[in-house]
Amino acid sequence: MEDIQELIKQCVANDRLGQEKLYKKFYPALFLLCRKFFPEQADALEVLNDGMLKVFKNIGLFKDDKGQFFNWVYTIVRNTALDRLKNVKWAEHVDxxxxxxxxxxxxxxxxxxxxxxxxxxxxxxxxxxxxxxxxxxxxxxxxxxxxxxxxxxxxxxxxxxxxxxxxxxxxxxxx
Incomplete structure (x- = not known):
């Protein structure tokens, strides 16, 4: 298995194979995260893909001294899901x-x-x-x-x- 640092370098260089390997490495955990918020698999997958696109676009901004890489990716994907939830029509009839x-x-x-x-x-x-x-x-x-x-x-x-x-x-x- 490739070292995560090597995958990050490949992704910074916009290497599609490196991006695919990183995506597959984190897919199980991130898909479960998205399924928490979206019961339909298609919706969860769409949010996961949108989140990973943000990861790949901003991967050069990741700093090792700020925390673990997976936590950084998790936060981006979770925030992508939360942004999508803003468009949900919320119930306002509250006592x-x-x-x-x-x-x-x-x-x-x-x-x-x-x-x-x-x-x-x-x-x-x-x-x-x-x-x-x-x-x-x-x-x-x-x-x-x-x-x-x-x-x-x-x-x-x-x-x-x-x-x-x-x-x-x-x-x-x-x-």
Whole structure:
């Protein structure tokens, strides 16, 4: 297997074979990341490809002393997915006063990752995205609001919807 530094050099030189090798090396993890946000494989693949295009265009900007290369790529692809989610029509019918979100109560924490993704398929796309950002990616409510340009009430509503839609499934899972 080729060294990651060698692949980076090839990509900086715009070597198509190097780009293909790098893409294939990170594809499994990055595709799973995109599937978190987009239940349809075609949508996930489109976002992954858009993200990797950004990686290849900006690979010369990567600095070893700033962190691991995979984390840099992951962040670019995740941000590409989040940018795409901005175009989703979000529900705005929210009663903020009736919603209480506990930061310590993660209904997904004890589940296997494969089971989590199957479970998330029951959620509408907007609710699924916010659920993933909050519970799996560790974003705070205010970070989600800023990133997706949503009100705090809307984000809390989606988290409340996550709990109400997943509760019956989780009760079966743990019974």
């Amino acid at each position: 903020v006063a009736s919603i209480d979100i506990s930061y310590n109560d993660n209904p997904l924490s004890a589940m296997e990752s494969g089971d989590i993704y199957k479970l998330l398929d029951v959620l509408p796309p907007a609710t699924r995205a916010i659920c993933i950002l909050f519970y799996l990616e560790g974003f705070s409510i205010s970070e989600i609001c800023a990133r997706l340009q949503l009100s705090q009430g809307t984000v809390k509503w989606h988290l409340s919807e996550t709990r109400s839609k997943l509760k019956p499934v989780l009760l079966k899972y743990y019974s």
